[in-house]
Each structure stands twice: as C-alpha cells, then as structure tokens.
Amino acid sequence: MSELLALGDDALIAAQRLSEWVSRAPTLEEDVALANIALDQLGAARLLLSTAGDEDELAYLRDGPQFRNCLLAELPLGPARGDLDFAWTMAWLLLLSSAQLLRYTDLAASDDELAAGIGAKTVKESTYHLDHAHQWTLRLGGGTDESHRRVQEALDSLWPYAHELTEGIRDRWLALVEPILAEAGLTRPADRWQPEGGRTGRHTEHLGYLLAEMQSLHRAHPGAQW
C-alpha cells in the first residue's frame, strides 16, 4: 500500500498549501473554490492515510524524511512565497490535479475493494480540480499580457517537478496537459532538469517549515485528545 501512502501524502501536503490561501484569494468566489479544493485534498488524504495507519499519527508524528509526497506538492504557493501569485498556484494545480486524476482513475480500477472505493470518490473530485485549473489556465493564458507572462513563468518553473509526479504515467499525463497548454496559448516547457527525491523521503528545504507549523500544536500536547 506504499503507493496509497504516497498519494495520501501528496493530498495532505497539497491541502496544507492550498489552505494557506484562505482569505487571500483574488475574488470571494475563488476563496470558496480554493477552500473547497483544499477540503477535497484533505478528505482524500484522510482516506488514503487511513489505509496505512492512524491518520493523525501519520500526519502529525512523522518527520520530514518519512513523508513520501512528491516535491511539487510541498513547494511554497502564493502566501508562503511572500507574494500572492495566483498564476503560480493555478499552474501548480494544473500539474498536480491532472496527475492525481490519472492516479485515482487507476485506483478506481484496482482489484482491491478499498482502493477502488477511494479511487471512485477522488476521481470525481480531481476532475473538478483539473477543470478549475484548466479554466483559469485559459483565462490567464488568454487574459492580459501580465497574466500570460505570469502563468508561463510559473509553468516554466514548475514543469521540472512534474517529472517525479508523473513517473509511470508520463505519456497519459502529457496527453491530458499538452492540449490544455496549447488551448491557452502557452508554450509547453522543454524537459530538462528533473528534480526528484520526495518518494524516498529526500525533500526540499520547504517541507520542514510546513511540517513545523502543521505539527506544532499536536506535538506540543503529546497524547491529548482534541
């Protein structure tokens, strides 16, 4: 079940990053949408982590090297980057949710009944997440010069991290994402640098700070009930 743990960690860390946006989105509708996607990610994380153990022990009592999420999930989004760059977040969500959709689709087709059930639920949600990112990619890619520049820059910076994210599903993933980029008038970045390590616990320096904050209260009260 180590793949479920990896997917669970992706969803957990993504939920944490997305929820940093709460009360900071460019529109009120988007505050609702981002919170909703964060909630879905959190819900998926809980289902997936529970297949591997106690969800809270896994979320709150592991150290960084024990987490198996891909590096993309842990990269700082707008708030933790010190800016509120919505284009960065939408490019991130496009790469992440498209890969999640494929992974969850495979899960839904699994022989394992538990995994298949989780897959069926999460496929629906990530279809919505991808659609949301898709719509915004079109708006930003085709909106103003500034929005086009920002979303292209974000895509260029984030693209290398999709290497690790799409291991084993690369072709299907490209078939999903490349048409969206073309539709949005964006240049598909070249494949060069391929950072990885998340799946073996070798993360970026960002994860430690995310976990320090996320785990702080839980760890300050060992054994307490909440």
Next chain:
Amino acid sequence: MSELLALGDDALIAAQRLSEWVSRAPTLEEDVALANIALDQLGAARLLLSTAGDEDELAYLRDGPQFRNCLLAELPLGPARGDLDFAWTMAWLLLLSSAQLLRYTDLAASDDELAAGIGAKTVKESTYHLDHAHQWTLRLGGGTDESHRRVQEALDSLWPYAHELTEGIRDRWLALVEPILAEAGLTRPADRWQPEGGRTGRHTEHLGYLLAEMQSLHRAHPGAQW
C-alpha cells in the same frame, strides 16, 4: 525577577526575528552586523532567562501566553513580512535597542549582584545596537526619497508599539530617541493607539508562528540531549 524574564523574552524573540535576516541583508557587512546583533540578543536572553529557570525549558516548552515579551519584539521583520524591508527593521531596532539600553542601565545599577553583572555586559552591547540603528536611521532618513519614505512609514507603523515597550521609562526614552529622529529629518509620530498585552501574555497572532518554528525540533524529540 519577573522583569528579568520579560527582558529575557524580549531579547530571545528579538534574536529569533533578527536571525531570520541571515543571508538576506542588503550588504555583506550588514549580514555580519545583523548576525552579530542577533547573537548579542541571544546571549542576553540566555543570561536573563537563566535567572528564572532552565533556559531551554523556558525557550522551548512554554506556550505563547506564557511569554512575557513586548509586542514590538514579535512583529514580523523583513523576511517574515514577505518583503525584505530593511527600513522597517532599522526603525524596529531603533525603538527596541534604545529601550533595552535604558532597562539594562537600570539593571547595571541594581543592588542584586547577578542582575548588575548582566546589566553591565548588556549595556555595552545595546549601546552598539542603538548606535547601529542610529547610523542607519540617519542614512535612510537623509539618503534618497525612497529611503526617507520607507523609514518614516516604518516608524509610523511601529511607534504605537513603543508605548508598551517604554512603560515607566517613557520620558528618558523620548529624550534618547527624539533627537535621533530630528537629526535624521524624520517626523516623530503622534501618540495615539497604544497596543499592549505582551507583558501579561496577550500577544499578537504573529508570536504563535514564531514559536511553532522555533520550538519544532526541540518538541519533536522530548527529553533528547543536543
């Protein structure tokens, strides 16, 4: 000895904030200087906290409401504000170090031998900190239009927090700071809003995040030696 604990908490939290600047200063000389001031604050904190108990238990195992530092000390500086506004940090250091100099001067004159010894050491250091802030206040106040605007804005925003910081030493403190502002061509802000609460454990929302990060490793390994 609760005054020593409050001064120790001021110094500890100030050290934590200042050390966030490391590797981010506008010049290499200033990287050295800010690290040096952070080290002095940390050294003072260790001496002062040790009068009240075990320095590490006090630093790492108290929750926010048990800290007694003034609100000014915990306000985010450049890095945690999402910018690297050096003017903000120098205005902050001017207000803080001038008050610390007066408190430490009083400590040095204390009948308590231990307190007097700590005062004697820290007076020297905070004289240097104040001089550093003073020199930069002159440079920023008298440098360019942008630097003048930035340092004045920072001063206007931070001034209310000096109310709590200078309780009981207000007149002496004004006598120290007002001439520096005048020399730098800066307007001394009016006394209106007077936020307080740090001395009774009612902090800003910023302290919790600072402590979550600072205490994370220590709390993740209860009882470990380092």
Next chain:
Amino acid sequence: LDGEASFDAVIAADQKIEPRDAMPDAYRSGLIRQIAQHAHSEIIGMQPEGNWISRAPTLRRKAILLAKVQDEAGHGLYLYAAAETLGISREELTDALISGKQKYSSIFNYPTLSWADVGAIGWLVDGAAIVNQVPLCRCSYGPYARAMIRVCKEESFHQRQGYQSLYVLAQGTPEQRAMAQDAVDRWWYPSLAMFGPPDADSTHSAQSMAWKVKRFSNDELRQRFVDMCVPQAEILGLTLPDPGLRWNEERGHYDYTSPDFDELMRVVKGDGPCNRQRMAHRRRAHEEGAWVREAAAAYAAKQNGKVTV
C-alpha cells in the same frame, strides 16, 4: 395604491418587501448598510479563524475548521447578492470595505491566540450572531430574510461544533483546560459587545423596529444571549469572567456586568488589537488580486467577441 402606501401595507401585513417593490430611500440605504456590514463581517471573519487552519491539531478538526471558514466566504457571497438586489454593486461594496467607509463587526478585531479560541468563537461569537440573526429571518426584506435562513442554519451547525470542540478541551489535559478557560476569559466581553451599545445609546434602532428589520432591542438580545450561555458554561465546567453574574428570580433573567462600551467604541473607531492587521490583510489580498480579476475580465470580453485592441 401608491408606492409608500403599498410599502406600509406590506409591512403592516408582516409580508415581504421584494427587490422591485417601492420602498423608502432610508429603508433601502439602511438595509444596504446593515447587509453590507454583515457581509463584510463574514469576509473579515475568515481571518481570525483561518489563522488556525494550518495548525489544527487533528485532520478531522482541520477539515471542520476549513469547512467553516469556507462557509463564511459563502455567507459573504449570499449577503453581497442580497445587498446587490438593493441596487449596489459588488465592486462598490468591496471598495466600501477596503476604504473603511463601511464597517465590519468589531469582534474580528481581536486576535486568536490559541486553538481554544476557535472553539470559543464557535460557541460565543457564533452564538451571539445567531441570537442577533434569528429574528432577521423574519425581517421585512425578502432577499435578506431568505439569506439569513440559510446563514442561521449553517451558523447553528458551527456553533454546536465550536461548543463541542471547547467541551473536549475543558475535559482534556490541564493545559487544554487552561487554554479553554483563557479563551472564554478573552472572548466573553467582546461577544456581549456584539449586540451593540445599550438601548439608551443606540442609533438606527427605532426606525428599524418600525420597519420590521430589527425586532428586538440590543439589550433584549444581549440578555437572551447571557441567559443561554450561563447553563452552557456550567456544562462545560468553565467560568464566565463576570463576578456579577447571578440569577435574578424577580426578573427571571441572569444579572450580568455590562461590557465596557468605551472599549467597544475604541475598537469600532479603529483602535482594537487587530483592526490594522485585518484591514491590511484584506487590502493586500484585494490589491495582489487586481491583475487576476483584470485578466478574467479581459478573457471574458474576448470570449464574448468584444475584443478591444
């Protein structure tokens, strides 16, 4: 029937005024002010509670809190929509918040200093909001009344969750119990102040009552809230920080010490602990989001074939 007579008849019959109905200008502008303030409060209210999402102590509590804060954004949306039916645009409403021209509830100018504050806000702040808002479900203006029915239903749910969360802390470790008590100590008086100034000093109230926008006085609602909280605090095993709190057999109500209305006025006027922080946060999100809103508008215009070069 002319406009004024028809309006008066609808009010007298306890029926609803709808957007296209004639209504006095003061009725319209008063409602806009009230609904906008209510919407702004939901928006700003996301901040103090949002402050604990990243640190929620279990994943279940994190999900509950995230959902609650999302609901607040949703309430902001319904309420802006209700205000828009009175002929004001979202943009005007947003600008009025950002510029400080319109207010939001002062309760959100206090900081959330521990996890227990999330529970205390749910219990006390949402509790006070419900006491204030339940009568608004019968308010004479249809869209507001209907929005309030939905808001109140969700708020009741939040209030029960907050109470339950605080109950767990109150039954927990000594540290959790202390955290819960400290939160109640800090949130009690600001919650009482949510009902506004004492009736003697309250502006707007008489006319609002006549128009059936408001149905009870500030002090009536405050008393109702106190009477509700005292037995709940007993079940929690927490102490409300008012030594003057006692049952008055004669009145059939609890006597209590009034909040410090001078403090309330200082906070309303901008000098609470977090007014500057809350406004700076909202302004920054608004400003940093400007290019996104522009891009979306430009894209929509192009899609509609209204390309401008």
Next chain:
Amino acid sequence: LDGEASFDAVIAADQKIEPRDAMPDAYRSGLIRQIAQHAHSEIIGMQPEGNWISRAPTLRRKAILLAKVQDEAGHGLYLYAAAETLGISREELTDALISGKQKYSSIFNYPTLSWADVGAIGWLVDGAAIVNQVPLCRCSYGPYARAMIRVCKEESFHQRQGYQSLYVLAQGTPEQRAMAQDAVDRWWYPSLAMFGPPDADSTHSAQSMAWKVKRFSNDELRQRFVDMCVPQAEILGLTLPDPGLRWNEERGHYDYTSPDFDELMRVVKGDGPCNRQRMAHRRRAHEEGAWVREAAAAYAAKQNGKVTV
C-alpha cells in the same frame, strides 16, 4: 630584474607575491577566479546552514550556529578584500556571482533536510574545505595566503563543533542516531566531490602547481580526506556509505569508491537540487537591498559635501 624574472624568482624562493608586484596575467586572472569562487562559496554557504538557525534545538546550539554563519559572512568579506587587491571591485565580484558568470562550490546546492545536516556539514564539508585550504595558507599570493590562515583557523573550530554536535546525536535517541546516519549518507559523496574532478580530468591544475597556488592534486587531497574521516566515523559509530571502503596495507591508504563525477558535473552546470533556489535567494536579497545601498551612497555623498541634485 624585469617583471617576469622577478616573479619567477619570488616563486622559486617560496616567497610571497604582493599586490603591487608584477605578475603574469594568467596568474592574476586565475587567482581572481579562485578567490572569487571561494568567497562566493562562503556567501552561498550561509543559506544551507542558515536554514536551521530558527529551529536549532537548544539556545546554545542556536548561538553556535549563528556565530558560524556569521563567520562565513566574515570569510566572504576577507576573501573579497583579497580578490580586490588583484584589481577587481566588490561590485564586479557580486555581479559575477549574481549573473552566474562565476561559480560557487557545488556542495551548497544540496539541501539541509534535518538538524543533523548541520553537524554533518561541520564534520565533512568543513573538514574537506580544511584539507583543501590548509595548503593554501602557503599559497604564493600573500593576501590570499594570509586570509586563508585566518579562515582555516576558524574552519577548524567549526569542524570540531560540527563533529561534536554529530557525536551527541550519534549517542542520542534512536531517532537522533537515524538522523545522524541519514545526514552522513547524504553528505559523504558530495563532500568527496568537493576536491574536484579526478586528476586525469582536472583543468587549471598543472599551472597552479607550478605557480605554487595549488600544492597537491585533487586526488591526493581526496585521499587525505578519506584517510582522516574513516577513523573519525568509527569513533562516531556511524557508517560511511561506501561498501568499497577498506584499508589498503600496500598503499598505506584507504581504498574508496569515487564519487559519481557525472552527477558532480550536472550540479556544477546548474541542475543540482538547490542551484535555482540558492541563486534566487541571493538575487532576491541583492535586488531588495538595492535601494538601501543607494540610500547609503547618497547619504555618504551628501556628508562629503558632494551633493548632486
């Protein structure tokens, strides 16, 4: 004596070349490159260790780490000063770092993922730096040799502190021990790579040796480092992650598996885990500090009576 002969004589006599002495252009430019790269490494090196200052597990360790990172900034300053004696300005040096024209040590393109990395960097990275740098204290260029004496003294101190910190972890709880071993696993090969490519592939080296800038080959220094580390690892009770490591009686040295020099070249060329992050961090600090440097310059000019309007 003409310039060239005098330079050769000083080198032959094992004496020092000083800034005003004649020297071949290639000697000057080679030294600038080397000293600059060394200075840049100190500057960038503040980042990976600085990453743990805020989370240091005791106040004593926090003070030690903060002082160490401060020393790195100080080393950057001496080394820039040494480079400046060769006729290049601080601004040119800074621009060469920011633009990527000059390199810094690739070791700093790896992340610090746990507190144990601070100890491992002290032991292995500072250890390797010392092995590289001790011979530079006898380098033919006087200002560089003198800067290196001071740098090496401080580096030795840091190396001992790092080793001691790692020792405490290795003797600590199972989690601390695992943390220490994981750090050594990650830092061992990048540290071996610090000595540069194998002698067969090393550019610059022969001429550097002749000019007595460099005194030992990359492989000689790497071997010296391995021989030094093996017994230290035994005392720590930690395993160096090289199954090929064994004492070779005949050579009187430890045999070891060479680092993956293809990986080293990828990191040198920009594709290590943190190259982009380190450069973005440095660029941002430089850019956000521009107005401060301008203000200081404008103020100094006014003070010197050179006001320009």
